[in-house]
Amino acid sequence: MDLGSGGGVAAGAAWALAAVVTAGWPDINEWSYTHLLSIIETIIGFVLVALALAFRPDDPIAIRIRRGSPWALALAAGLTIWEAVTAKLLWLPPPFFAPPQALLEAYLEDWPRLLECALHSSILLGTGYLIGAAVGFSSGLAIGWSKAAAYWGHPVLRLIGPLPPTAWIPIAFFLFPSSWSASVFLIALATAIPVAILTWSGVSSVPASYYDVARTLGAKQGFLVLKVAVPAALPHVFVGLFMGMSASFVVLVVAEMLGVKAGLGWYLQWAQGWAAYANMYAALLVMALLCSGLVTLLFTVRNQVLSWQKGLVRW
Amino acid sequence: MVAVAIRPEPPANPGMAVAIRNINHHFALHGEHLPVLDTISIEVEPGELVALLGPSGCGKSTLLRLVAGLDQPSSGEILADGVPVTGPDPSRVVVFQDPTLFPWRTVFDNVALGLEAQDRLHKDRHRVGTALQLVGLSHFAKAHPQQLSGGMAQRAALARALVNDPRLLILDEPLGKLDSMTRITMQSELVTLWRRAGFTALLVTHDVEEALYMANRVIVLSERPARVVADVSVDRPYPRGRGDQYLVELRHHLLDLLGLGSNW
Numbered sequence: 001m002d003l004g005s006g007g008g009v010a011a012g013a014a015w016a017l018a019a020v021v022t023a024g025w026p027d028i029n030e031w032s033y034t035h036l037l038s039i040i041e042t043i044i045g046f047v048l049v050a051l052a053l054a055f056r057p058d059d060p061i062a063i064r065i066r067r068g069s070p071w072a073l074a075l076a077a078g079l080t081i082w083e084a085v086t087a088k089l090l091w092l093p094p095p096f097f098a099p100p101q102a103l104l105e106a107y108l109e110d111w112p113r114l115l116e117c118a119l120h121s122s123i124l125l126g127t128g129y130l131i132g133a134a135v136g137f138s139s140g141l142a143i144g145w146s147k148a149a150a151y152w153g154h155p156v157l158r159l160i161g162p163l164p165p166t167a168w169i170p171i172a173f174f175l176f177p178s179s180w181s182a183s184v185f186l187i188a189l190a191t192a193i194p195v196a197i198l199t200w201s202g203v204s205s206v207p208a209s210y211y212d213v214a215r216t217l218g219a220k221q222g223f224l225v226l227k228v229a230v231p232a233a234l235p236h237v238f239v240g241l242f243m244g245m246s247a248s249f250v251v252l253v254v255a256e257m258l259g260v261k262a263g264l265g266w267y268l269q270w271a272q273g274w275a276a277y278a279n280m281y282a283a284l285l286v287m288a289l290l291c292s293g294l295v296t297l298l299f300t301v302r303n304q305v306l307s308w309q310k311g312l313v314r315w
Numbered sequence: 316m317v318a319v320a321i322r323p324e325p326p327a328n329p330g331m332a333v334a335i336r337n338i339n340h341h342f343a344l345h346g347e348h349l350p351v352l353d354t355i356s357i358e359v360e361p362g363e364l365v366a367l368l369g370p371s372g373c374g375k376s377t378l379l380r381l382v383a384g385l386d387q388p389s390s391g392e393i394l395a396d397g398v399p400v401t402g403p404d405p406s407r408v409v410v411f412q413d414p415t416l417f418p419w420r421t422v423f424d425n426v427a428l429g430l431e432a433q434d435r436l437h438k439d440r441h442r443v444g445t446a447l448q449l450v451g452l453s454h455f456a457k458a459h460p461q462q463l464s465g466g467m468a469q470r471a472a473l474a475r476a477l478v479n480d481p482r483l484l485i486l487d488e489p490l491g492k493l494d495s496m497t498r499i500t501m502q503s504e505l506v507t508l509w510r511r512a513g514f515t516a517l518l519v520t521h522d523v524e525e526a527l528y529m530a531n532r533v534i535v536l537s538e539r540p541a542r543v544v545a546d547v548s549v550d551r552p553y554p555r556g557r558g559d560q561y562l563v564e565l566r567h568h569l570l571d572l573l574g575l576g577s578n579w
Contacts, residue, residue: 209415216383217429217479218405219514227431231419310417 007069008052008062014076015045021080022101027087027093032086033101033108040104041079048072095277102278103285110279112268118286120262124180125252125294128187132248133241136192140199140240144233145225161197165190165251169258181260183252190251191244195237202236203229235309238302245298249291264290325471331396331406331516333382338391340377341540350540351377351383352388356534357534357543364516365476365507366456366526370573375519376542379487382517383409386453393485405429414472416460422471422509423456439478443573445551446474449508466497484509486518490525502528523569527562528555535572545572 023038048065055062079100085091087099107114131150142149143157165186176182206229256265264287271279340352351374359365359400380386382393382525386404392398395407395526408429416425425453427443430436447453448468460468469489476484490498506529509516520526527549535545547569570576 030567101456141338206414209411209413210417212409213415213475214428214432215385216405216407216409217401217475218403218433219428219432223432228417231417234419306419308461 006052007073008065010046011069011072011076012045012047012049014047014080014109015041015071018046018083021088022083025084025088028090028152029087031087031099031105033104037083037101041076045076063308065192066132081172095275098278098281103282106276106279108281110282114283114286117262117267117283118290121252121256121259121264121287122290124183124256124260124263125248126185126251128184129191129245129248131184131243132188132191133195135188136195136240137237139192140196140231140237141225141230143196143205144200145229146204157193157200159197161193165193165247166254169254172192173259179255179261183214183255183260186251187248188254190247194243194247195240195294198236198240198243199233202233202240205236235306238298239304241298241302242295245295251285303315318351321396326466329482330360330513331356332361332373332394333359333483333515334391334394334397334430335359335378335382336377336394337390338381338393340374340381340386340389352381353540353542354540355391355536355543357546359515359517361515362513363531364506364518364529366517366518366520366533367536368520368526368533368569369541370538371509371521373520373536373539374541375536376487379409379485379517379519381513382483383407383485385409399557403468404431405479406481406485407485408476408479408483409487410469410472410476410489412491414460414465414468416463416468416475417470418460422452422458422460422463423454425460425471425472425476427476430503433479442478442480446478447471449477450474450504454505465494466501469493469501471523473508477512480512484516486516488519488521490522491520498525503554505529510553527569528557533569535569543568 009035019038019041022041027034027315036294046071051061052069053063055065057146083100086094086097087101139149139153143153144150168186168189172186173179176185210232211224212227214224241299252263253268256263260266263284267283268287269278271277271283335355335357338352338355355378356374356409357365359495367376367378367454377386382400384400384407387401395404400407403447404568409488416422417428419428423443424431426446430439430442444453444456445570447456449472450466452474455463455471457465460471463471466512469492473489489505490501502525518526518530518573522548533545534543535546535547536542537544547565549565551559555562567576
């Protein structure tokens with residue numbers, strides 16, 4: 001979409017309008033950060049207009065602003081409507097629906113706790129995901145490559161593979177010494193199963209002719225596994241890594257809500273317990289950014305590793 | 316497009332003698348016994364280019380797989396320079412009908428595959444460039460296989476074989492899927508390469524003209540299970556002309572042997 005060179009200016013004006021609505025239309029209940037919100041909206045508006053006017057139309061930055069301006073405009077409009085139906089009109093009743101300035105308040109007053117929770121979640125997720133990806137990849141490779149591993153591994157995978165990982169929660173919290181180690185186990189399990197299945201299917205779908213070629217050129221077992229089977233299976237492996245990542249998010253949040261005494265899942269529960277709904281929305285937004293960031297990171301890695309493939313899905 | 320006189324000295328690498336003795340081979344298909352090769356014996360002298368000609372599906376490619384050591388025959392033995400073939404070896408390299416380049420590797424890395432597998436890439440890296448030059452792909456070293464045409468991909472596969480300095484080059488219908496113009500060019504290129512390098516070559520084909528244009532000897536195989544029907548020596552100097560009267564008559568004779576004489 002392109003609103004032309006006026007797009008940036010229009011978006012800036014929309015943000016200025018949002019600032020006017022926020023500051024000029026009195027709140028029904030008093031909110032402490034209404035004024036600050038309108039200042040921030042004004043600054044965003046000014047920056048957009050300044051950027052739109054400062055660069056020549058064919059400058060790459062100007063092109064990016066034009067591309068982004070419909071979104072910038074829509075965000076300003078959405079924020080204004082949100083502001084109006086909550087703080088100004090009370091059509092959506094507090095405390096369940098918080099106005100934007102309440103989220104601002106949650107971030108400014110509770111940021112140390114939110115940051116700590118985001119950090120806890122990241123460490124827990126990262127530990128579980130990396131262990132699960134490594135275990136899933138190596139067991140999938142073993143099952144795909146060795147007949148003996150397939151004989152023992154295949155039935156196990158068939159039995160426990162379809163089980164939702166959250167079904168293990170009661171047993172895991174009972175068996176592991178701490179709720180943290182139990183959660184690492186659950187996240188690793190949720191990640192490992194799709195990674196193992198997809199790695200296995202990737203390895204078994206490598207054309208036999210690839211091995212023939214490598215063998216006639218003098219390749220031994222190790223070379224056939226590491227330089228033929230693994231790279232040929234990588235597109236499948238990445239599908240497994242994406243599926244495992246989605247599953248790990250689910251397990252992370254559930255585990256934090258049930259047992260772990262830190263992390264964004266715990267924060268959500270805690271905020272709800274105190275009826276601090278603005279904090280809940282604030283945490284939800286942080287969680288969305290975190291998950292989306294991790295998916296983006298995995299896409300970046302995949303695009304690097306599989307750059308030889310054409311027509312990759314872009315994120 | 317073959318660069319000329321890369322190696323001016325006489326071939327340093329004499330061809331391999333291949334003895335195929337009383338080979339029988341069968342497949343087990345759905346519990347059925349399917350005979351493929353019937354008592355095949357062929358002696359190939361070092362440096363010869365021998366074409367195996369036969370109807371499609373007769374078992375020619377199976378025979379090549381046995382010579383390459385990719386499969387073991389049901390009975391009989393194959394000797395490479397007097398030593399029984401028990402498995403694949405880089406001295407006997409196969410060029411398959413499909414180029415089978417690895418899509419995740421560049422052309423350079425595909426050609427380097429054999430050296431890498433034998434742990435001699437650090438030492439013999441320069442050979443990769445030479446092989447690419449030999450098949451006219453120097454400018455495509457950094458390309459990926461998807462970016463190559465069919466003929467270029469098959470040239471890359473040829474370079475991947477030649478980089479190992481094979482003493483026996485096994486060609487399994489390497490030009491079968493190419494368009495007829497590329498095919499004609501690559502037939503002469505292969506002959507030039509073979510004459511210069513001195514390796515022994517086994518060429519499977521179902522194209523009579525191709526066999527006559529390229530080979531010292533043409534061995535005609537029957538329908539499955541394949542038997543040797545005739546062993547015809549093509550006594551003409553290289554480079555050969557495609558309209559050579561002697562070859563035209565020989566072609567008639569071979570078509571007769573294949574039961575296609577009425578199509579002349």
